[in-house]
Amino acid sequence: MTQKLQLGEVNVDLSLGVISTGQNPTDATRVEPKCIAVLAELVSAYPLMISKEDLIKQAWGDVIVSDDALLRVISQLRKALKDNARSPKFIKTIPKRGYQLICSVKALPNLPAEENMPNHQVEEKRDASQGELVSHQLRHRVTLLLAILILAAVAFSAWAWIEHRRGSQEETLFTEQLERADNFYHQMRQADNEMAISLYQQSIAMRPDSAEAQSGLANAIVQRLLRWSPDVSNPQQTSMREALEQGLFATDSATVSLARAQSLALRAVELSPNNPKTHKALGFVLTAQGDFAAAKEHYEQALQLDPDAWDVLINLAGIYDIEGQPQAALNSYQRAYAAMSRRYDVDIAKIRPWHSDIGTLIADRLVLINKPTEAEIWYRKVLANEPLHIGATVGLSNVLRSQGELTEANSLCRNINERLAVEVNCYP
Known part of the structure; x- marks a missing residue:
């Protein structure tokens, strides 16, 4: 940053820490380095506001200070600039946020060094000084814009994640409800079927x-x-x-x-x-x-x-x-x-109420077309999965009795009556 500036009608020499409000030496005020540091940050942020936190961080570094220390420095600067906090011409207070330089800002040439320079070099140097200030201001604005964009991207990502999670949860709840409805439907009981109807209607509403x-x-x-x-x-x-x-x-x-x-x-x-x-x-x-x-x-x-x-x-x-x-x-x-058997383990809630009954129905059909041996195989297949299935027990008992296997036939009937505590008629 150039070391000599013009703030409005006031000249500031940052290297010497001098603020001059007029042409007379008595109009010049030397301020402490911390005032110059804070003023330099205000100039760097110009024409934007700079927050209290950033001023403290830039001017004091890692030293922990309160807002009172910053307020004291701002007060000294206003006194040197002959500024009024209530109707400011130089430093404006942004309540609860920070401060903003509101006067015009120009870079001044280094006069002693310029006295021996040709006019075109002086102008070039002045242009370079002004360009340096503008470039610094531009970099500050770009940095601020990037920060805003990053914060917006982070906020959007967070929103998208929340929405995705909410959508995933809703999808999971819907899938689970539909699965419950399907399971109730396949139970072959009136109350379960009515429950399935209710759940399907709720799912359609969703x-x-x-x-x-x-x-x-x-x-x-x-x-x-x-x-x-x-x-x-x-x-x-x-x-x-x-x-x-x-x-x-x-x-x-x-x-x-x-x-x-x-x-x-x-x-x-x-x-x-x-x-x-x-x-x-x-x-x-x-x-x-x-x-x-x-x-x-x-x-x-x-x-x-x-x-x-x-x-x-x-x-x-x-x-x-x-x-x-x-x-x-x-x-x-x-x-x-066969299809139920392949899917039994992964879809047991739906298949179990049907599996043994369909196997028994197949065996009964084989009996009707005079294929007792094949029927016996099917009855035993059902009982291997559900040992107390009444239909398969009665069917197998009858097939065995027709083949003269009375001992096993009677044993089957006696066993199911004892274990289920019901009267099952095993005789045709």
């Missing part, structure tokens, strides 16, 4: 564009009509064929419910055409409406997307039964059981 929530709700509505309509005598044994034969889907209320389920399923397919769950839901609705050809098309699309979609294979077997294709139905049930 995410109106959730294809899985809409397809799940469509499934649960059809399941309610299929198993828990007022005319259903045995919810656990009601098949799609029996429901259609009994006209459970033909009532006015059922027609309205099916229309709603169809709208949900169609919207789900529209939102997520490559999701096997959406095609499964639409196939389920179409089956209840008696449109088996369209239902099978959507079931086949679901299986192309997910060959292990065991619930689709079970529903497809139901259509084959309706169409009078028992062997195709049996094959589809066996594929469903």
Whole structure:
């Protein structure tokens, strides 16, 4: 920084620490070095404000001082400049923040050295001095701008991180709720199905564009009509064929419910055409409406997307039964059981209520087509996973009895009656 400055009409020699408010020697005041240091920082920041903290840091360095020390120095400078704090011409107080130099600032030439210089060199030196001051001011402004940009970047990064975390938490909560709804739906109990409906509706309220929530709700509505309509005598044994034969889907209320389920399923397919769950839901609705050809098309699309979609294979077997294709139905049930076995450990909550029953159904079908040996294998496969499964126990007992294995047959019946404390009729 140049050592001689003109602040307004006042000359300042920073090297000598002298402030001159007039031409007479009596108008010159020598101030302490700390005053010159503070004044130099005010000039460096010009025309911007400089905070109290920065003034103290630059003028006192690592020495810890209070604001009172700075206030005393500012007061001395104002006295030397003949300035008034209430109506300042030189140093303006920015309340609770800092100070600002508000007068004009010019660099003065070093007169003794310039007396012997040609005029053009004097002018060049003056221009260089003024340029140095402007350059310093520019650097200060650039530094300030960079600091602002850095703070803005840090603030934006913090905001983005918070928003990302909030979004991740919301996504986790939504996924967990949808998973709970799916688990309730697959339990095959009326209270669980109603809970699933409630959770699916909440999920749709949270995410109106959730294809899985809409397809799940469509499934649960059809399941309610299929198993828990007022005319259903045995919810656990009601098949799609029996429901259609009994006209459970033909009532006015059922027609309205099916229309709603169809709208949900169609919207789900529209939102997520490559999701096997959406095609499964639409196939389920179409089956209840008696449109088996369209239902099978959507079931086949679901299986192309997910060959292990065991619930689709079970529903497809139901259509084959309706169409009078028992062997195709049996094959589809066996594929469903194999798919459930592959996924059992990772999807146990959904698969467990179905796994043993489907295995027992396969064995029962084999008995009907006079394949007792294969049926025995299936019954034993089920009991290996669920030793007290009543249907598989009764079925195996009957197969063994037909083959003359009375001792094992009676032992099976006696064991399940004792352990379950119920009266299970093992005789055909």
